[in-house]
Amino acid sequence: MSDEDFLARQFEDHRTHLRAVALRMLGxxxxxxxxxxxxxxxxSRSDTSEVANLAGWLTTVVSRVCLDVLRARRSRSEVSLDDPDRLEPALPRPTAEPEHEAVLADSVGVAMLVxxxxxAPAERLAFVLHxxxxxxxxxxxxxxxxxPAATRQ
Known part of the structure; x- marks a missing residue:
């Protein structure tokens, strides 16, 4: 197996986690x-032979990429209100059924994105990762x- 195939397999193994980080960061x-x-x-462009924890390295890289995107959004005053992936808040039903719980979770998710x-981008990154x-x-x-003390703040 070539190095690129090995890296591709490792990346795919961590894709779900990385996408979850990026999705929560970027919305x-x-x-x-x-x-x-x-x-x-x-x-694929990096020498990872010295990387002891590839999952941590990938999380760091995707976090920095998201941080760059957030900073670019802020500097251009972007607001992605028309994004079809952004969930619309739903009105909860007055029942305790599983579908009610799912609707409530969706509305809380939208509130969390707001x-x-x-x-600020760095604060958002620290909140999501921690x-x-x-x-x-x-x-x-x-x-x-x-x-670390400033990051906790």
Missing amino acids: SGADADDALQETWLRL VLDTL DMFGVPFDEIAPIVDRA
Whole structure:
């Protein structure tokens, strides 16, 4: 098996996790897929022979790609309200059925995206990686170029 085939297999093994990080960071399926594509390109161009934790390396790369996208959005004042991947809030039904729970979860997801949109890109990255994926602040700090104590803030 060639090195590129090995890397492709490793990337595919981690694709679900990487897409989840990108989707939560960017709030758009299309943007998340673009971030994954950029992550693959960076992986395929990099010498990973010294990488001890490929999953961590890939998470760092996709996080930095998302951070760049968020910073670009902010500098261009982009708002992706017309994005078809963005969920519309649904009105919850007054029952305790599973479908009611799913509708409620969808509306909470949209509210979470609205809150995330108010955060600065580095804050958003720290929140998503720590609170949603359990990445320690000590590992997030180098990604956002801040001290661990500042990252916690």
